[in-house]
Amino acid sequence: MLQILSFVGFTALVAIVSYFATRKTDESSSEGYFLGGRSLTGVVIAGSLLLTNLSTEQIVGLNGSAYREGILVMAWETLAAIAIVVTALFLLPRYLKGGITTIPTFLETRFNKSTKAITSALFLSGYVVVLLPIVLYSGALAINTMFDVPALLGVTKSSALWITVFAIGIIGSIYAIFGGLKAVAVSDTINAVGLLIGGLMIPVFGLLEIGNNSISAGIDRLLSEHPEKFDAIGSADSSIPFATIFTGMMLVQLFYWGTNQAIIQRALGAKNLKEGQKGMLYAAMIKILGPLIVVLPGIIAYHLFSGDLAVPDEAYPKLVTRVLPASLVGFFAAVLFGAILSSFNSALNSSVTLFGIDIYKQYIKKDAPEKQVVKAGKTFGIFLAFLSMFVAPFIANAPDGLFGYLQEINGCYSIPILTIIVVGYLTKYVPAKAANIALIAGVVLYSISQFALKPYMISKEFENNKTELLALSNNISTEINQFNSPTDSLYTTTLINLNRLRTDENLETNTATIIGSINKIQMNASEQLVDLPESYLESSSLFSQRVNEIKVSAYPHFLHVMAILFVLNVLIMLLIGKMNPRSVAFELQFTKQVDITPWRHARWVSVIIIVVVCASYVIFS
Incomplete structure (x- = not known):
C-alpha cells in the first residue's frame, strides 16, 4: 500500500x-x-x-x-x-x-x-x-x-x-x-x-x-x-x-x-x-x-x-x-x-x-x-x-529482436533529413530539386541496403559457413542428449531446431531460433537453481559467438552504412547545385521573434564538455 x-x-x-505553471499561458x-x-x-x-x-x-x-x-x-x-x-x-x-x-x-x-x-x-x-x-x-x-x-x-x-x-x-x-x-x-x-x-x-x-x-x-x-x-x-x-x-x-x-x-x-x-x-x-x-x-x-x-x-x-x-x-x-x-x-x-x-x-x-x-x-x-x-x-x-x-529492428528503421529518414538541413545552412545556391531528390534517394537507398542487400549478403555468408555451424550444433546436440530429461519439451524443441539446420535452407532464421532456445534453457536453469554442465555452456557459447561473427563479417555495420549514404547524399546535392543552381542566393532572414544574443559562457563551457568526453575514452581504454 x-x-x-x-x-x-x-x-x-x-x-x-504543471497545471499552476501553465494556466496563464495563452494556448489559443x-x-x-x-x-x-x-x-x-x-x-x-x-x-x-x-x-x-x-x-x-x-x-x-x-x-x-x-x-x-x-x-x-x-x-x-x-x-x-x-x-x-x-x-x-x-x-x-x-x-x-x-x-x-x-x-x-x-x-x-x-x-x-x-x-x-x-x-x-x-x-x-x-x-x-x-x-x-x-x-x-x-x-x-x-x-x-x-x-x-x-x-x-x-x-x-x-x-x-x-x-x-x-x-x-x-x-x-x-x-x-x-x-x-x-x-x-x-x-x-x-x-x-x-x-x-x-x-x-x-x-x-x-x-x-x-x-x-x-x-x-x-x-x-x-x-x-x-x-x-x-x-x-x-x-x-x-x-x-x-x-x-x-x-x-x-x-x-x-x-x-x-x-x-x-x-x-x-x-x-x-x-x-x-x-x-x-x-x-x-x-x-x-x-x-x-x-x-x-x-x-x-x-x-x-x-x-x-x-x-x-x-x-x-x-x-x-x-x-x-x-x-x-x-x-x-x-x-x-x-x-x-x-x-x-x-x-x-x-x-x-x-x-x-x-x-x-x-x-x-x-x-x-x-x-x-x-x-x-x-x-x-x-x-x-x-x-x-x-x-x-x-x-x-x-x-512480434518476433524477438523487434526493438533493434525498429531502431534500424529510423535510419530511413534520419540521414536524409540531416543531409538537407546541413547542406541547406552551409550553402546558398543548392536548389530545392536537390533536396527533394536527396530525401527520396536517401530513403530508397537505405531501405535497399538494410532490408534487401543486407539479408541477401548475410544469407550467403551463412551458407558459406554451413559446415562449421553444423559441427558446432552437433556438439550442442551431443551435450543435451547427455543431461536432459527425455520428457522436457524445451530440450526436445531445441534438438528439433538443431536438426533442422541440416535440411532447412534458411540458416539465419534457424540459428536465431536455436539461440533463443539456448537462452530459455539457461533462464529456466537459473530460475530453478540448476547447474548446467560446463561443456554444454561452452558449446552453446561458441555457437552463439560464431553466429554473431558471421553476421558482422557479412555486411557493414548500419552506422557505417549511414555515414556512407550521408556523404553520397551530400555529393548528390552539391552536384545538382553545381549543374542547376538557384538563381538567387539564399539568405536567412532575422525575424526578430526572440533576442539572438548568445550566452557569453557558451564557448568555454562547450570546450570543457568536449574535453571531458574525450578524457573519458582515454581513461577507459
Whole structure:
C-alpha cells in the first residue's frame, strides 16, 4: 500500500505543479500552444530535453547492453553531449534567427513546399510507426512488472497490458494535447529531478552491497574483478565498434539532438538564444553523467548475478528489486512512469505541431485562424494517441529482436533529413530539386541496403559457413542428449531446431531460433537453481559467438552504412547545385521573434564538455 501511495502522490504532484505553471499561458495561438509562448528558460529546457530522451526502453536496454558488453555502450550517452554542443553553437542560433516553429518550416523557406511536405511526412511516419507504440508497450511492461498489475487487478497478463497501455496513453495525451508544450516541458523538468535522484539511487545501493556498505570498496571490487567491462573501445563484433564513433554514430546523434522535432522543439520554445544555449549545454553536462544511470547498473548487475542471467535486459529490473529498499519502490516507479509519459507526450506533442502547422495550415485550410489550427492539431493528436494505444499491445506478439529492428528503421529518414538541413545552412545556391531528390534517394537507398542487400549478403555468408555451424550444433546436440530429461519439451524443441539446420535452407532464421532456445534453457536453469554442465555452456557459447561473427563479417555495420549514404547524399546535392543552381542566393532572414544574443559562457563551457568526453575514452581504454 505504501508503494502505491508514494507512486500516486509523486505523480499527482507533477500534475498539480504543471497545471499552476501553465494556466496563464495563452494556448489559443500557435506560438503559445506549440512553443509554450516562447517563454522557456534554460533549466526547463534542460529538464525537458533529458526526460524526452530518457525512457524505460533506454534505461532497461542500455543497462542490458552494459551487462553483456560493459562500458563501451556509454557512447550513446557521452557522444550525445558533443552533438548537443554542435546544436547549441551552430544550429540553434540559426533556428531562432529564422523564428521557426518546426524544422520543416525552415526547409520550406530554404527549399520549397514539397521539401517541407516530404520531411513532415517522414517525421510523422517515424513517430506513428515506431516511437509512440514502442514507448507505450515498453512502459506498460515496466509498470506491470514493478507492481505486478495482473495479480493486483486479478486479470491476465494480456488484459493488464491493455489496461496499462491505455492508462499511460490517456494521461500522456492530457499533458500533450490539452496542455501544450509548456505543460509537457514543466512536467518533464519535475520528473527529470526525480529521475536523476531515483536513477542514481540504484548504482549507489548496488555499490554499497558489493562493497559491504562502502561505495569506494564497491568500485574497487568491480574494477579489479571485471576489468574487461571497463574498456570503452568496442571490438569489430561488438554492438558499437570503435570506428563507428567517427562515422554514423555522430550523424545519428546530430540528427537526434539537432533536427529531431520531438527534441529540438524544446529549444525552439526558448525565450531567447541565451536561455536556449544554457538549456542545451546544461543538458550536455548532465548527459556526461548519464552512464551512471544507464550503464553502471548493468555492470553492477553482472557482478551481483555472476553473469548468469540468460536475458541481459532483465539485469536492470532484477537489480532494482534486489538493492532498492521496499519503501522507495513506489517513488522509483513514479519516476519511471514520468519518463514513460515524457517520451510519449513529447513525441505526441511534436506530431500535433507538425500536423497543425505543416499539413493542416499548409494544405487543408490555408486561411484557418490560429485558434482553428490549434484545434485541428488537438483533434489529430487525439486520433493519433488512440491509434498508438490500439497498436501498442500487439507488439507483444512480434518476433524477438523487434526493438533493434525498429531502431534500424529510423535510419530511413534520419540521414536524409540531416543531409538537407546541413547542406541547406552551409550553402546558398543548392536548389530545392536537390533536396527533394536527396530525401527520396536517401530513403530508397537505405531501405535497399538494410532490408534487401543486407539479408541477401548475410544469407550467403551463412551458407558459406554451413559446415562449421553444423559441427558446432552437433556438439550442442551431443551435450543435451547427455543431461536432459527425455520428457522436457524445451530440450526436445531445441534438438528439433538443431536438426533442422541440416535440411532447412534458411540458416539465419534457424540459428536465431536455436539461440533463443539456448537462452530459455539457461533462464529456466537459473530460475530453478540448476547447474548446467560446463561443456554444454561452452558449446552453446561458441555457437552463439560464431553466429554473431558471421553476421558482422557479412555486411557493414548500419552506422557505417549511414555515414556512407550521408556523404553520397551530400555529393548528390552539391552536384545538382553545381549543374542547376538557384538563381538567387539564399539568405536567412532575422525575424526578430526572440533576442539572438548568445550566452557569453557558451564557448568555454562547450570546450570543457568536449574535453571531458574525450578524457573519458582515454581513461577507459
